[in-house]
Amino acid sequence: MLARVIVLAGPSGAGKSRLAERIGLPVLRLDDFYKNGDDPTLPRITEGANAGLVDWDDPRSWWLEDALAALDTLCRQGSAEVPVYDIARDGRCGVHTLDLHGSDLFVAEGIFAQEVVPHVGETGQLAAAYCVRQHPLVTFWRRLTRDLREHRKPPRVLVRRGLALMHAQRRVVAHAVSRGCAPVTPDQGYAAVTALARRSAVGEDR
Structure with missing residues (x-):
């Protein structure tokens, strides 16, 4: 085994990508493995203001395997060939080669990152796993400003989704x-x- 992974999970907008960059x-951007x-x-949202829309916060919207x-x-x-996903277009728009360039550690981050932890733990590929969290209001505002800036979805959808995620944050962290x-x-x-x-x-650490 040439490298091990540090997993960064946590609510959308909590600062996983910024931490990974820092x-x-x-x-490895795990959000690029969305369907x-x-x-x-x-999966679809079945109730509330967003009923009928795709539930992008459900792990079934993502290719775990x-x-x-x-x-x-x-x-x-x-190194590995990995997809490039455009959230604004809801689809993959290409692939690229992620090369570790000899590093024996790398980061995998995304809103479903916690789902990979049991597997990489069993295979000995896990170096550490963290759930990044901040105050729910901070996370809500950072997520909303980011999503509006990147035109990820219509503003009304983003606000409704953001409010739902804010109320669900404790459950996500748990x-x-x-x-x-x-x-x-x-x-x-x-x-x-x-x-x-x-x-x-x-x-x-080995």
Whole structure:
């Protein structure tokens, strides 16, 4: 095995992508493994203001097996072909090669990242797993401003989805913890991963 993965899970807008960028290790974007918007197996919201819309916060809207295959290839070979997903278009728009360039650690982040933790833990590919969290109001505002800026969905949908996610945040964090993630703030996560990288560099964590 050439590398191991640091998993960053947490609610949408909690700061996973920013933390991954700050850490500076190669990053696998697990959100790129979403299903295309025309996939007939996509789950639908059944009640509330968004009833009838695709439930993009349900893990069934995402290809777990494809994500696990990419993780396995990266850990064993050091590079992998991975999809590029355009959220505004609800579909894949290409592929690219993610190369670890010899790094023995890399980050995998996304809103369903906790779902990969049991598997990579069993295979010995897991270095650490964290659930990034902030105050629900902070997460709501950061998520909304990001999604509006990137034109991910119509504004009304984004506001309704954001309110629903804000109320569900404690449940999301609890689920990630139950899957093996340690809850952290972005600063706590950065400190933990930095320490892990230092230990890995001298072979102390193996």
